[in-house]
Amino acid sequence: MTETGPSCRIVVLISGNGTNLEAINRACENQIIPGSVVGVISNQPDALGLTKARRAGIPTYVLDHRTFDTRGSFESQLQKLIDSMTPHVVVLAGFMRILGPKIVQHFLGRLLNIHPSLLPRYPGLNTHARVLKDGKKTHGVTVHFVTPKLDAGPIILQKTISVTIQDTEQTLAEKIRTEEHDIYPRAINWFALGRLQLIQNVAYLDGQKIIL
Numbered sequence: 001m002t003e004t005g006p007s008c009r010i011v012v013l014i015s016g017n018g019t020n021l022e023a024i025n026r027a028c029e030n031q032i033i034p035g036s037v038v039g040v041i042s043n044q045p046d047a048l049g050l051t052k053a054r055r056a057g058i059p060t061y062v063l064d065h066r067t068f069d070t071r072g073s074f075e076s077q078l079q080k081l082i083d084s085m086t087p088h089v090v091v092l093a094g095f096m097r098i099l100g101p102k103i104v105q106h107f108l109g110r111l112l113n114i115h116p117s118l119l120p121r122y123p124g125l126n127t128h129a130r131v132l133k134d135g136k137k138t139h140g141v142t143v144h145f146v147t148p149k150l151d152a153g154p155i156i157l158q159k160t161i162s163v164t165i166q167d168t169e170q171t172l173a174e175k176i177r178t179e180e181h182d183i184y185p186r187a188i189n190w191f192a193l194g195r196l197q198l199i200q201n202v203a204y205l206d207g208q209k210i211i212l
Helices: 019-029 048-055 071-084 101-106 126-132 169-192
Strands: 009-013 035-042 060-062 090-091 110-113 138-145 155-162 197-198 204-206
Touching: 009 019, 009 048, 009 169, 019 035, 019 048, 019 169, 035 048, 035 071, 048 060, 071 101, 090 169, 110 169, 126 138, 126 169, 138 169, 155 169, 155 204, 169 197
Parallel strands: 009 035, 009 090, 035 060, 090 110
Antiparallel strands: 110 138, 138 155, 197 204
16 A cells, blocks of 8 residues: 555535535644645536635636536646646536536546435435435445445545434435535545555555455
């Protein structure tokens, strides 16, 4: 295993409120993660997470996908911007754009995502509504490596919650958010310490395959 260095450089991509960004940055400030958030990029100019990042003194960048003619041109510029910050790891934290294979391949093995379901169940959007509609008794959240296939990359960490008859989409979202703020910093900490690796499309922790 190879550590990323004394301070892991983290770039976070967001589209919304940035609650996971806050949790990650707090973990860095509290030295739970041996690193720092060196930049936050949003495709939404009015994302609340940008304001939170600025208040925390983190450099912010807006790359509005709607101003580009093609997805390819947007992702090319996004890749250049990320590379300019020389990150060890790129973290998708509510970034509501599906990344194409070229940029995913460029950052393969150092591109993480968090998804509000127990993958491989319920990939894609509206997971809380779908869980409730199907009458499931459990739900959860997954941290995984990003690969070209949507929400199908090797799983790093999951957390399960119970679904009760009183639950709504909002209450499930709140429960999931609490767990996200626990497991995402934990996974990034593993990466920063060199404990977490992607080898031939398999996630390894401390040299052992992650099997859930």
